Amino acid sequence: MTExxxxxxxxxxxxxxxxxxxxxxxxxxxxxxxxxxxxxLVDAGAKRGVRPSDVVEHGGIVITxxxxxxxxxxxxxxxxxxxxxxxxxxxxxxMSTVSPDLARKMQKLHEQQGCHYVAAPVFxxxxxxxxxxxWIAEAGHPEAKKRVRPILDALGQGIFDFGEEAAxxxxxxxxxxxxxxxxxxxxxxxxxxxxxxxxxxxxxYELFTQTLFACPAYKSYGKRIAEKNFEPVGFTMQLALKDIxxxxxxxxxxxxxxPLASHLSNRLLSGIARGRSDRDWSELxxxxxxxxxxx
Amino acid sequence: MTExxxxxxxxxxxxxxxxxxxxxxxxxxxxxxxxxxxxxLVDAGAKRGVRPSDVVEHGGIVITxxxxxxxxxxxxxxxxxxxxxxxxxxxxxxMSTVSPDLARKMQKLHEQQGCHYVAAPVFxxxxxxxxxxxWIAEAGHPEAKKRVRPILDALGQGIFDFGEEAAxxxxxxxxxxxxxxxxxxxxxxxxxxxxxxxxxxxxxYELFTQTLFACPAYKSYGKRIAEKNFEPVGFTMQLALKDIxxxxxxxxxxxxxxPLASHLSNRLLSGIARGRSDRDWSELxxxxxxxxxxx
Numbered sequence: 001m002t003e004x005x006x007x008x009x010x011x012x013x014x015x016x017x018x019x020x021x022x023x024x025x026x027x028x029x030x031x032x033x034x035x036x037x038x039x040x041l042v043d044a045g046a047k048r049g050v051r052p053s054d055v056v057e058h059g060g061i062v063i064t065x066x067x068x069x070x071x072x073x074x075x076x077x078x079x080x081x082x083x084x085x086x087x088x089x090x091x092x093x094x095m096s097t098v099s100p101d102l103a104r105k106m107q108k109l110h111e112q113q114g115c116h117y118v119a120a121p122v123f124x125x126x127x128x129x130x131x132x133x134x135w136i137a138e139a140g141h142p143e144a145k146k147r148v149r150p151i152l153d154a155l156g157q158g159i160f161d162f163g164e165e166a167a168x169x170x171x172x173x174x175x176x177x178x179x180x181x182x183x184x185x186x187x188x189x190x191x192x193x194x195x196x197x198x199x200x201x202x203x204x205y206e207l208f209t210q211t212l213f214a215c216p217a218y219k220s221y222g223k224r225i226a227e228k229n230f231e232p233v234g235f236t237m238q239l240a241l242k243d244i245x246x247x248x249x250x251x252x253x254x255x256x257x258x259p260l261a262s263h264l265s266n267r268l269l270s271g272i273a274r275g276r277s278d279r280d281w282s283e284l285x286x287x288x289x290x291x292x293x294x295x
Numbered sequence: 296m297t298e299x300x301x302x303x304x305x306x307x308x309x310x311x312x313x314x315x316x317x318x319x320x321x322x323x324x325x326x327x328x329x330x331x332x333x334x335x336l337v338d339a340g341a342k343r344g345v346r347p348s349d350v351v352e353h354g355g356i357v358i359t360x361x362x363x364x365x366x367x368x369x370x371x372x373x374x375x376x377x378x379x380x381x382x383x384x385x386x387x388x389x390m391s392t393v394s395p396d397l398a399r400k401m402q403k404l405h406e407q408q409g410c411h412y413v414a415a416p417v418f419x420x421x422x423x424x425x426x427x428x429x430w431i432a433e434a435g436h437p438e439a440k441k442r443v444r445p446i447l448d449a450l451g452q453g454i455f456d457f458g459e460e461a462a463x464x465x466x467x468x469x470x471x472x473x474x475x476x477x478x479x480x481x482x483x484x485x486x487x488x489x490x491x492x493x494x495x496x497x498x499x500y501e502l503f504t505q506t507l508f509a510c511p512a513y514k515s516y517g518k519r520i521a522e523k524n525f526e527p528v529g530f531t532m533q534l535a536l537k538d539i540x541x542x543x544x545x546x547x548x549x550x551x552x553x554p555l556a557s558h559l560s561n562r563l564l565s566g567i568a569r570g571r572s573d574r575d576w577s578e579l580x581x582x583x584x585x586x587x588x589x590x
Contacts, residue, residue: 171488255588
């Protein structure tokens with residue numbers, strides 16, 4: 001029998017992911033706070049719920065793909081939330097980028113209710129989500145991971161396992177976003193040094209991304225930064241700031257200074273102060289241009 | 296007729312490079328301040344000079360691979376130096392990592408003497424030099440670049456041209472070392488955040504270097520940083536500090552703030568203060584561990 005999946009959070013990542021699960025043959029119930037965003041999925045064959053609990057069944061599987069800790073807490077712990085409707089035996093696959101702290105709390109609460117919480121945050125932009133090219137970091141109870149494996153396989157190109165502690169997958173996820181933002185800052189500084197010395201930014205980009213840094217992170221973000229063209233928006237400055245602050249919160253909690261993360265937080269904050277809140281996060285590199293007095 | 300090449304500077308990069316030119320069939324004269332380092336090359340068929348000028352002929356080609364600006368100035372401008380013996384028509388291929396400022400000065404002085412200065416700094420560790428796997432950024436007079444092309448081809452796997460201004464190649468080179476050091480700092484911070492949260496450093500390394508950061512820079516340095524094993528030494532902390540300070544000098548000159556480069560300078564300085572001057576530069580990431588109170 002095909003599993004029926006509940007899917008909560010149909011933003012620019014969640015929506016193509018849910019579409020892919022429908023295409024893979026899963027029955028689906030969907031919920032989104034802004035109900036209008038469910039229409040594409042309903043047209044494609046999903047059933048719409050008007051409360052989070054509407055898409056959850058006892059012993060079933062529910063996926064959440066939400067913007068932040070607050071949203072995950074609201075749909076999970078509220079009176080019409082996931083948790084009370086999922087038990088016994090259900091699994092909550094939490095794919096949002098949330099704090100390791102909340103993942104710890106969530107895993108505990110789910111286990112107390114006799115169900116499982118699997119953290120499975122993803123790497124990849126909306127285009128990658130649509131193309132089933134996401135990379136997934138997963139962590140949680142072994143039996144639960146086994147049951148959800150076909151679902152994750154239908155969403156991504158590779159799954160990396162980080163053990164039983166759900167929070168571990170979230171630590172890895174926010175660390176990855178930190179590495180990406182660090183690479184953007186570094187390229188922004190390097191290309192601008194080149195530009196002010198009379199070297200073409202795109203020529204530098206070509207050398208580096210064909211040699212030492214021939215990898216997706218530098219190729220995709222580096223192109224934007226070299227060309228100073230930050231369209232289309234895949235992941236906003238605002239969300240990037242949220243993630244870097246999750247990194248800094250975790251760093252404080254485990255007592256591990258991260259000077260580069262602190263700098264990135266200020267860099268993003270300054271971009272937001274200049275009205276770039278909803279621009280792509282690669283535009284954090286414009287802060288380097290601002291500092292250098294050029295466009 | 297085969298060119299006779301003068302080669303000055305037989306350190307752990309210059310020595311394997313000179314060997315490769317001998318293997319490629321070039322006649323060779325070599326000079327090194329510490330004469331004992333010339334023995335390997337002499338055994339392989341090179342002639343030894345006791346002064347820089349001994350390895351230079353009018354209209355010929357001389358390669359320098361030296362530690363810093365001071366060494367390049369000494370062998371080029373001194374009384375027994377390269378410059379007066381190279382004209383007319385000779386070419387000085389300068390492969391050291393030196394300041395853009397010195398490259399500008401050198402190019403001008405060589406042109407005034409009727410010869411050419413081609414900047415051709417390299418990316419790659421000593422193993423890469425031995426395996427002819429260097430990447431080379433070149434800049435200088437078009438005719439001169441044309442003449443030296445077969446020589447550069449015998450040393451590397453790829454050549455990237457940055458126009459006629461020699462200094463441009465040096466800007467690119469020091470920017471590349473800045474990008475590498477930035478990536479090391481970022482990985483150091485990320486892996487240490489993971490470790491203090493209970494995530495294995497090497498597991499994080501595996502995910503990142505098989506996905507977003509699947510490139511030589513992250514794979515090679517990331518492995519050292521994840522495993523905290525910084526042997527063997529390829530490029531020292533001391534030399535890395537020199538290069539980051541070249542970046543900061545150039546940044547000041549063109550008025551382009553580089554906060555990450557400033558941080559890296561302090562990070563390297565602190566490593567040196569802790570006695571790591573001659574250790575591999577990837578050990579700059581140990582500063583993150585020190586800061587976090589772990590080994």
